[in-house]
Amino acid sequence: MSRTAESVSPKHPDKLCDQVSDAILDAILEQDRYSRVAVEVLGGHDKVVIMGEVTSGANVDYKSIANRITGVDDISVRIVQQSQYIAQGVDAGGAGDQGIMVGYACSDTESMLPIEVDLSRRLCKYLYGRFPYDGKTQVTVEGRTITDIVASFQNTSKIELEEAIKDWIDDEHILFSGLTHVNPAGDWSVGGFDADTGLTGRKIVVDAYGPFVPVGGGAFSGKDPTKVDRSGAYMARKVAVDYLKKRKAKEVYCYLSYAIGCEHPTMADVIVDGELERVIGYNLTPKGIIDKLSLRDVKYEETAKWGHFGNGFCWDTPKITNG
Numbered sequence: 001m002s003r004t005a006e007s008v009s010p011k012h013p014d015k016l017c018d019q020v021s022d023a024i025l026d027a028i029l030e031q032d033r034y035s036r037v038a039v040e041v042l043g044g045h046d047k048v049v050i051m052g053e054v055t056s057g058a059n060v061d062y063k064s065i066a067n068r069i070t071g072v073d074d075i076s077v078r079i080v081q082q083s084q085y086i087a088q089g090v091d092a093g094g095a096g097d098q099g100i101m102v103g104y105a106c107s108d109t110e111s112m113l114p115i116e117v118d119l120s121r122r123l124c125k126y127l128y129g130r131f132p133y134d135g136k137t138q139v140t141v142e143g144r145t146i147t148d149i150v151a152s153f154q155n156t157s158k159i160e161l162e163e164a165i166k167d168w169i170d171d172e173h174i175l176f177s178g179l180t181h182v183n184p185a186g187d188w189s190v191g192g193f194d195a196d197t198g199l200t201g202r203k204i205v206v207d208a209y210g211p212f213v214p215v216g217g218g219a220f221s222g223k224d225p226t227k228v229d230r231s232g233a234y235m236a237r238k239v240a241v242d243y244l245k246k247r248k249a250k251e252v253y254c255y256l257s258y259a260i261g262c263e264h265p266t267m268a269d270v271i272v273d274g275e276l277e278r279v280i281g282y283n284l285t286p287k288g289i290i291d292k293l294s295l296r297d298v299k300y301e302e303t304a305k306w307g308h309f310g311n312g313f314c315w316d317t318p319k320i321t322n323g
Contacts, residue, residue, distance in 0.1 A: 002142050005116035005210035007124035009135040009153075010305045011191070013198025017041040018207075020050070020066045021200045021222030022300035027065060029224065031058035033296045036082045036090065039222040041066070044197030048075045052222065055082040070193060089261020095286050096226040096260070100216035100267075103236025103254035104209045104309075105244040111310030112241060116141045117210040119174070121307060123151070126168045131156040134191030140178075147178035154191030158183045207308050208233075213253075221304045225295035226286055228258045232265075234308070234315040235289045239270060239279055245318040249273045256284065263287075 008015055020041045028035045035056030042049045048066050063075045082090075090096050109118040120139040127135060135153035139146055146169075151161055161182045169176050188195075201219025208215050218229025225231040236254040244252045249272050256279075257267040263286070268279040283292065290296060293314055303313065310316060 002140050002147065003114065003116045003210075003212055004138060004140040004148075005114065005120045005212075006136060006138040006150075006206060007117075007121040007307075008137075008203060008206055009124055009128045009133070011128075011132065011134040011154075012136065012203075013044060013134070013193055013196045014200075014202040015198070015304065016070050016193065017043050017198040017200045018203070018221040018304035019301055020048070020069050022304040023065045023069060024050070024060065024062060025222055025224060025300050027060040028054060028056050028058040029296060031060070032056045035224060036087065036096075036226060037222065037224040038082070038227065039079070040200040041222070042197065042199050043070055043072065044193045046072060046074055046193070048072045049078075050075065051078045052080075053082045054079050055087065072193065086260070090226050090286075092261065093263050093285065093287055094261035095228045095232075095258035095263075096223075097218075097229060097258070098260045099218050099229050099232065099258055101218075101228065101232035101236045101256045101258075102208075102214050102216050103233065103238070103240040103256075104213045104252070105237065105240035106251045107244060107249065109310075112244060112316070113310040114210050114212060115144060116212075117307075118310065119146065120210075121310075122172065123149070123165070123168055125306065126171075127151060127153055127156075127161070127164055130164050131160070134195070145175040145177055148181070149176075149178070150181040150184065152183050152185070152188070155189055156183070157187050209309065216257075220308055221300070225290045225293075225298075228256075228286060228289075231286060231289045231293070231295055232256050232258060232284075234293055234295070234313075235282070235284065237309050238293065238315040238317075238319075239282060241316060242319045243270055243272055247272050254279065 039052035105112040124137040133154035138150035140148040239254040253271040
């Protein structure tokens with residue numbers, strides 16, 4: 001069976017918006033660790049719009065943060081406080097929203113991500129290191145062999161890209177037997193916000209585990225950790241990684257779900273190599289997750305660049321147990 005996954009560079013319009021949302025979150029949490037933040041960004045064609053809900057004692061310059069990341073000067077901001085009806089449930093220790101979170105880990109790669117996701121991201125990082133512009137990669141595999149590569153990068157000729165891909169295949173000792181589709185629509189010099197609009201949370205599959213692992217539906221960027229869309233997804237990854245290592249498994253899925261305003265999950269299941277069981281041994285309340293993963297101390301802008309899993313964050317690390 002063939003499996004395909006894609007990756008996008010940090011200069012992709014959607015990723016620019018994710019980074020602005022998370023950079024704003026970082027700036028707010030740096031001043032007030034207990035802030036409630038839900039910020040979304042729309043950008044493109046010399047315009048950025050920042051909207052959302054923030055309840056905080058922090059005072060940050062939204063426009064300068066957005067300008068640093070995007071280079072855009074025309075920036076509009078519309079921020080209001082979190083709804084009192086949401087706040088009353090969160091204040092009592094409950095989840096900031098209902099939602100479903102999926103965690104995943106497999107033994108196929110060092111990153112514990114599906115091989116097609118791992119390879120497409122590694123290729124994208126490699127190309128971005130040479131060509132730091134808007135760009136995308138897509139990798140199709142059969143087993144551990146790449147059968148097709150797609151790569152499109154701004155300000156980069158087809159010849160340059162083909163040479164870089166060959167270098168990557170050689171450097172990484174990749175098994176490759178197939179076709180490359182390099183700038184298949186032609187070389188291009190207009191990218192990023194000049195070519196397209198971006199929106200926070202529009203790359204949730206790229207941000208997670210690729211198209212062959214379910215997503216709960218909620219985006220991550222711009223949300224403080226009381227929002228279980230983010231914190232619950234990070235904890236689900238942590239649980240999956242722990243079970244993978246502890247059981248010496250090949251593949252683990254973790255499923256969590258929450259009701260708004262309620263502390264404890266409505267679902268906490270793990271599937272280890274096809275066998276279903278309940279998750280045990282974890283504090284899965286929002287406060288328990290925040291404390292376990294120190295989510296008030298994370299620099300979230302980094303998570304918005306290359307995906308939220310498999311990049312060495314604390315939720316990617318297996319739990320150390322005695323004995």
